[in-house]
Amino acid sequence: MPISFDVTARDAGTAARTGTITTEHGPIPTPAFLPVGTAATVKGVWPDQLREMGYGCVLSNTYHLYLRPGHERIRKLGGLHRFMGWDRALLTDSGGYQVFSLGSLRKVADEAVTFRSHIDGSLHELSPEKAVAVQEALGSDIRMVLDECVEYPAGRREVEESVRRTAGWARRSVAASSREEGGLFGIVQGGMFPDLRKRSAGEVCSIDFPGYAIGGVSVGEGTELQREVVDLTAPLLPAERPRYLMGVGTPADILFAVSRGIDMFDCVLPTRNARNGMLFTSAGPLVIKQARFAEDPLPPDENCGCPTCRSFSRAYLRHLYMQREILSSMLLTVHNLHFYATWMERIRQAIRVGNFGEFMKESLGSAFD
Amino acid sequence: MPISFDVTARDAGTAARTGTITTEHGPIPTPAFLPVGTAATVKGVWPDQLREMGYGCVLSNTYHLYLRPGHERIRKLGGLHRFMGWDRALLTDSGGYQVFSLGSLRKVADEAVTFRSHIDGSLHELSPEKAVAVQEALGSDIRMVLDECVEYPAGRREVEESVRRTAGWARRSVAASSREEGGLFGIVQGGMFPDLRKRSAGEVCSIDFPGYAIGGVSVGEGTELQREVVDLTAPLLPAERPRYLMGVGTPADILFAVSRGIDMFDCVLPTRNARNGMLFTSAGPLVIKQARFAEDPLPPDENCGCPTCRSFSRAYLRHLYMQREILSSMLLTVHNLHFYATWMERIRQAIRVGNFGEFMKESLGSAFD
Numbered sequence: 001m002p003i004s005f006d007v008t009a010r011d012a013g014t015a016a017r018t019g020t021i022t023t024e025h026g027p028i029p030t031p032a033f034l035p036v037g038t039a040a041t042v043k044g045v046w047p048d049q050l051r052e053m054g055y056g057c058v059l060s061n062t063y064h065l066y067l068r069p070g071h072e073r074i075r076k077l078g079g080l081h082r083f084m085g086w087d088r089a090l091l092t093d094s095g096g097y098q099v100f101s102l103g104s105l106r107k108v109a110d111e112a113v114t115f116r117s118h119i120d121g122s123l124h125e126l127s128p129e130k131a132v133a134v135q136e137a138l139g140s141d142i143r144m145v146l147d148e149c150v151e152y153p154a155g156r157r158e159v160e161e162s163v164r165r166t167a168g169w170a171r172r173s174v175a176a177s178s179r180e181e182g183g184l185f186g187i188v189q190g191g192m193f194p195d196l197r198k199r200s201a202g203e204v205c206s207i208d209f210p211g212y213a214i215g216g217v218s219v220g221e222g223t224e225l226q227r228e229v230v231d232l233t234a235p236l237l238p239a240e241r242p243r244y245l246m247g248v249g250t251p252a253d254i255l256f257a258v259s260r261g262i263d264m265f266d267c268v269l270p271t272r273n274a275r276n277g278m279l280f281t282s283a284g285p286l287v288i289k290q291a292r293f294a295e296d297p298l299p300p301d302e303n304c305g306c307p308t309c310r311s312f313s314r315a316y317l318r319h320l321y322m323q324r325e326i327l328s329s330m331l332l333t334v335h336n337l338h339f340y341a342t343w344m345e346r347i348r349q350a351i352r353v354g355n356f357g358e359f360m361k362e363s364l365g366s367a368f369d
Numbered sequence: 370m371p372i373s374f375d376v377t378a379r380d381a382g383t384a385a386r387t388g389t390i391t392t393e394h395g396p397i398p399t400p401a402f403l404p405v406g407t408a409a410t411v412k413g414v415w416p417d418q419l420r421e422m423g424y425g426c427v428l429s430n431t432y433h434l435y436l437r438p439g440h441e442r443i444r445k446l447g448g449l450h451r452f453m454g455w456d457r458a459l460l461t462d463s464g465g466y467q468v469f470s471l472g473s474l475r476k477v478a479d480e481a482v483t484f485r486s487h488i489d490g491s492l493h494e495l496s497p498e499k500a501v502a503v504q505e506a507l508g509s510d511i512r513m514v515l516d517e518c519v520e521y522p523a524g525r526r527e528v529e530e531s532v533r534r535t536a537g538w539a540r541r542s543v544a545a546s547s548r549e550e551g552g553l554f555g556i557v558q559g560g561m562f563p564d565l566r567k568r569s570a571g572e573v574c575s576i577d578f579p580g581y582a583i584g585g586v587s588v589g590e591g592t593e594l595q596r597e598v599v600d601l602t603a604p605l606l607p608a609e610r611p612r613y614l615m616g617v618g619t620p621a622d623i624l625f626a627v628s629r630g631i632d633m634f635d636c637v638l639p640t641r642n643a644r645n646g647m648l649f650t651s652a653g654p655l656v657i658k659q660a661r662f663a664e665d666p667l668p669p670d671e672n673c674g675c676p677t678c679r680s681f682s683r684a685y686l687r688h689l690y691m692q693r694e695i696l697s698s699m700l701l702t703v704h705n706l707h708f709y710a711t712w713m714e715r716i717r718q719a720i721r722v723g724n725f726g727e728f729m730k731e732s733l734g735s736a737f738d
Contacts, residue, residue, distance in 0.1 A: 041689060041696045047680070069663065069688045077666055077684050085680035294438065297446055311416070311454035315446050319438045320410060327410040329695055 003141060003183040003210050005242045013357040015261035018348050021242055023089040023141040024181055028056040030242060030263040033344045034091055035337055036271060039064045040084040043271055044333040047086045053341040057089035059266045062134055063098035067117055071137040079139030091142035094131040100149045110165060128169040129176040141182040145173035147189055152219040159191035167203035174207060183210035185244060191216060192225050194232050201236035211242040218247035227256055234260040251343050255360050258347055270340045274332035277321045280339040293318045306338035372510060372552040372579055374611045382726040384630035387717045390611055392458040392510040393550055397425040399611060399632040402713045403460055404706055405640060408433045409453040412640055413702040416455045422710040426458035428635045431503055432467035436486055440506040448508030461509035463500040469518045479534060497538040498545040510551035514542035516558055521588040528560035536572035543576060552579035554613060560585060561594050563601050570605035580611040587616035596625055603629040620712050624729050627716055639705035644698045646690045649708040662687045675707035
């Protein structure tokens with residue numbers, strides 16, 4: 001079945017809204033945060049634990065799965081859901097972001113991007129059609145069109161070219177789609193140029209996608225520029241479709257974007273920071289390796305009810321981190337993902353009861369800002 | 370409360386028996402296998418998962434905890450149970466085995482072993498009294514006396530010296546004990562010399578310990594020699610006390626030792642092998658990185674009901690292992706520990722219904738041997 005989207009509540013003072021994306025793998029309550037499961041695993045957690053935390057959708061990276069273990073192999077094994085033991089929704093990116101990050105290892109043309117694998121240097125081609133085919137083989141619920149993501153900072157001419165190419169690729173992606181289950185999302189580019197964002201939004205939104213993403217942010221542009229782009233672009237995306245801000249972000253970034261009507265987010269922050277010993281807490285970030293935690297019997301966050309905070313002290317977590325124990329990544333990842341899950345639930349609740357503006361004001365003045 | 374031991378069933382044809390070690394942190398049904406939690410963590414699993422698998426006792430290494438994070442620190446934080454979030458029984462070794470493994474970094478005298486930390490080269494001293502004090506600070510339920518474990522192969526004179534020293538240290542350990550909770554176990558040495566094993570058993574068992582261990586095995590002596598030592602030594606240990614074979618072993622090693630009346634085991638095999646991609650299965654060992662598993666949709670063991678086998682294919686586990694994903698160690702460790710837990714339960718059940726001999730014969734002719 002194709003995905004559908006229903007708005008369930010609208011905030012009074014901002015563009016924030018709650019909604020439900022319905023997929024054949026269950027509902028995704030929005031605004032939603034998607035944990036990143038690069039190589040068909042959210043590093044350090046069992047799928048059961050993601051389920052218990054309430055996550056309805058996980059993102060996985062097409063580039064990585066295409067190279068290893070290969071999308072055809074995953075298709076043979078019954079698709080990505082079965083492969084990774086995850087029965088809720090899956091979103092896959094197009095692979096474009098990773099390919100464009102390869103720098104000198106890739107070459108862009110209208111027809112396709114040619115690139116060399118970062119693993120063995122082998123030559124590959126990624127076209128809009130191929131990106132769709134690979135994702136359809138994986139069987140993800142939400143698939144993303146191939147877009148051209150330019151580096152930051154980029155000159156106007158380069159961004160114009162990317163906007164033109166992105167629109168052409170969007171049309172080809174739709175034409176190449178054959179899978180009725182789930183849905184393919186369009187992506188708006190345009191760098192940091194307001195008129196090019198408008199142009200890209202106009203072109204991409206003229207195609208009827210079941211959802212639209214803002215791409216090309218979270219590429220080093222900084223909070224202020226990012227917020228300008230979101231502020232400008234979000235209202236240009238159809239209100240009756242989910243809006244997805246790719247690769248964002250911090251709790252505060254999410255809060256701001258929700259106020260502008262964004263419904264979906266993904267980011268490596270909670271999981272990557274966990275592996276690096278950084279915890280998100282209600283009192284701000286906590287760097288667990290600090291010597292002051294060596295004999296601290298408190299949980300990471302006294303206001304947190306996650307399995308890590310229920311059972312373990314900062315002293316123990318510091319010990320595990322210093323010893324490079326596997327359990328360190330496990331416990332910290334569960335905490336951070338629980339923090340994000342709770343954060344999104346608080347956001348949804350604030351919208352439901354109509355005081356999101358106040359919630360945002362209070363939060364942005366606090367440790368989250 | 371001090372630990373106690375009750376034999377609950379005896380096999381008819383062998384010396385195998387079931388029993389219960391009662392501790393203030395709950396019962397340990399025997400024959401028992403203890404997962405190894407070196408640095409206050411069984412690598413790759415949550416304490417909850419060990420509980421769900423039915424483990425009643427975990428081993429942790431005094432040497433490692435003494436160096437990092439320090440036993441006094443753990444005492445201040447409420448003891449090892451609270452530190453590592455494990456509310457069932459804990460056994461700590463004396464630290465001797467690790468210290469003796471340091472080779473040229475240590476010097477043995479009757480008074481104490483002097484050694485340099487493998488981490489920073491700092492100088493430390495381990496005496497029988499110190500080993501007791503450190504373990505009492507940790508608050509473990511079962512503590513082990515400091516013994517002198519000789520390398521294999523060792524000459525007669527060296528082993529004689531170790532037997533003499535081990536007995537003296539056993540007496541000093543008892544004298545140094547001040548904690549009434551739990552209990553301190555004696556250890557029999559004697560290398561591969563039958564008469565020295567007898568001498569050591571005689572000396573150590575003349576002291577009233579709540580349990581006795583066979584030390585100095587699983588040091589490279591091979592299956593045959595190990596079985597000879599167990600065969601000879603087990604009957605020399607008091608029948609009314611739990612008998613513990615340290616550092617053993619494979620499923621078949623355990624089976625043999627149980628038939629000779631051994632009640633307790635610990636070994637890194639299930640956990641270490643898991644991290645190296647080796648799975649214990651009812652059809653024998655399975656090396657997950659093998660290319661033939663790349664598209665294998667079957668679970669690691671079709672006869673296994675563990676959380677890993679219930680949800681994941683060999684193909685997925687191979688993918689995770691090849692990508693060095695954290696989840697690989699997590700899933701394989703749970704499987705292997707589940708295998709060992711099930712193995713011990715089958716052993717106990719066979720003893721209870723009185724057909725352990727038959728169970729052993731069938732098993733030793735199979736993939737386990």
